[in-house]
Amino acid sequence: MADAAKRAWLTIDDAPTEDFRQRVDELNARGIRAVWFCLGERLERYPEEAVHAVRNGHILGNHSYDHPAFSKLSLEEAREQIARTERLLDGIYARAGVPRPVKLFRFPYLDDGGDIKRDELQSLLCGMGFEQPGFPGVTYPWWKQEGRPERIDVGCTYDTWDWRLQEGGEMLPELLARMDEHAPEQGKGLNDAPGSNEVIMMHAWIPMDAFRLLLDRLQAKPLRFDPPVHLTVQIRPAAISDLPIVHPFQCDYLHRESAEDWKRRLADVPGMYLAAFADEDLAGVCYGQPSRRREDAADLQGIAVNLDHRKPYARRGIGSRLLRAFERVCAERGFRRIGVGSADDPRVESFYQANGYRPVELVAKDAEGRELERVDIRAEAAEQAAERKEELRRKHGAAEVIFIFEKTLD
Numbered sequence: 001m002a003d004a005a006k007r008a009w010l011t012i013d014d015a016p017t018e019d020f021r022q023r024v025d026e027l028n029a030r031g032i033r034a035v036w037f038c039l040g041e042r043l044e045r046y047p048e049e050a051v052h053a054v055r056n057g058h059i060l061g062n063h064s065y066d067h068p069a070f071s072k073l074s075l076e077e078a079r080e081q082i083a084r085t086e087r088l089l090d091g092i093y094a095r096a097g098v099p100r101p102v103k104l105f106r107f108p109y110l111d112d113g114g115d116i117k118r119d120e121l122q123s124l125l126c127g128m129g130f131e132q133p134g135f136p137g138v139t140y141p142w143w144k145q146e147g148r149p150e151r152i153d154v155g156c157t158y159d160t161w162d163w164r165l166q167e168g169g170e171m172l173p174e175l176l177a178r179m180d181e182h183a184p185e186q187g188k189g190l191n192d193a194p195g196s197n198e199v200i201m202m203h204a205w206i207p208m209d210a211f212r213l214l215l216d217r218l219q220a221k222p223l224r225f226d227p228p229v230h231l232t233v234q235i236r237p238a239a240i241s242d243l244p245i246v247h248p249f250q251c252d253y254l255h256r257e258s259a260e261d262w263k264r265r266l267a268d269v270p271g272m273y274l275a276a277f278a279d280e281d282l283a284g285v286c287y288g289q290p291s292r293r294r295e296d297a298a299d300l301q302g303i304a305v306n307l308d309h310r311k312p313y314a315r316r317g318i319g320s321r322l323l324r325a326f327e328r329v330c331a332e333r334g335f336r337r338i339g340v341g342s343a344d345d346p347r348v349e350s351f352y353q354a355n356g357y358r359p360v361e362l363v364a365k366d367a368e369g370r371e372l373e374r375v376d377i378r379a380e381a382a383e384q385a386a387e388r389k390e391e392l393r394r395k396h397g398a399a400e401v402i403f404i405f406e407k408t409l410d
């Protein structure tokens with residue numbers, strides 16, 4: 001390995017396999033820890049092998065249940081493919097006795113749904129708690145142009161093309177020679193050190209000897225294989241001693257109030273003000289109180305995440321995690337549902353919907369925030385509700401028309 005090595009992360013798809021244990025041990029002997037993107041149907045067949053990988057420092061990610069092309073699935077089918085595999089992965093980690101460090105997802109065939117479905121699939125992944133692991137130092141311009149840093153699913157900077165070995169072992173010399181090429185703008189930059197860091201993609205089912213030869217060649221490159229990065233995100237109830245950081249954050253992002261009022265808020269409903277810390281940095285807050293209108297409900301009053309995109313935890317699903325933590329707190333306190341007034345902003349609305357909230361009312365407000373009219377929309381379909389919203393806006397010349405969302409806790 002050359003001195004001017006750059007960082008590389010190894011990602012391997014379509015795991016586990018019958019000889020998975022052998023592959024994991026092979027990597028461990030080389031000092032490499034990988035992210036293995038697993039198929040649910042294979043986790044059902046080789047659970048012990050998957051447990052072995054987790055216990056040996058590897059990370060298992062979600063690669064769907066049986067490898068469909070996501071652009072051909074409905075949103076419900078997509079959700080089921082992912083959720084079914086999630087349940088299996090959680091089971092594997094539980095059996096291994098290892099806390100799951102991060103939830104990662106890669107689309108089969110890297111098919112992200114195309115222009116038509118890309119956004120809704122990203123929202124789905126976000127709502128299900130997946131995170132972009134964050135690959136610091138990946139500097140390829142095309143990586144940014146593809147919007148990779150903002151996306152939740154995991155891509156790659158170097159595709160080994162090892163899937164071509166399906167066509168026979170005679171492809172191997174070509175794959176090895178391809179690694180020596182220098183065309184960073186086409187995703188062939190392995191020799192360009194220091195240069196951009198790399199996310200390398202291989203497959204778990206290629207013949208064992210090819211697996212070893214590809215690894216030999218990769219390790220001859222100026223690459224330093226790092227374990228996958230993940231942040232330590234801690235969500236806990238805010239304490240009075242958090243005032244110097246949490247109170248200004250709330251005033252910046254949500255409603256302004258005096259320090260005295262903020263302390264009273266914490267004291268009145270202990271435990272219902274949550275703060276997320278990412279490696280000691282305040283990454284977001286979420287708070288609420290029992291509903292004044294209904295005994296069995298809690299109101300979510302504020303949720304915000306740090307929007308600084310330079311932060312390593314930007315776009316890492318912290319908002320969804322805060323929301324789930326808040327839901328747990330509410331359920332523990334015996335609340336059956338959570339209500340929240342959205343902002344008059346499609347992104348905020350889709351955040352709540354992706355997290356399982358459904359619109360129940362529309363509220364038109366004037367510039368002073370006074371309520372002009374409130375309409376029940378429980379019975380209405382999504383398009384109708386959107387029409388009603390614009391109708392209300394026109395009718396009152398309203399400054400804003402917001403959805404009230406609700407989620408029933410199970």
Ligand SMILES: [Zn+2]
Nearest residue numbers: 013014108109
């Ligand atoms: Zn695959």
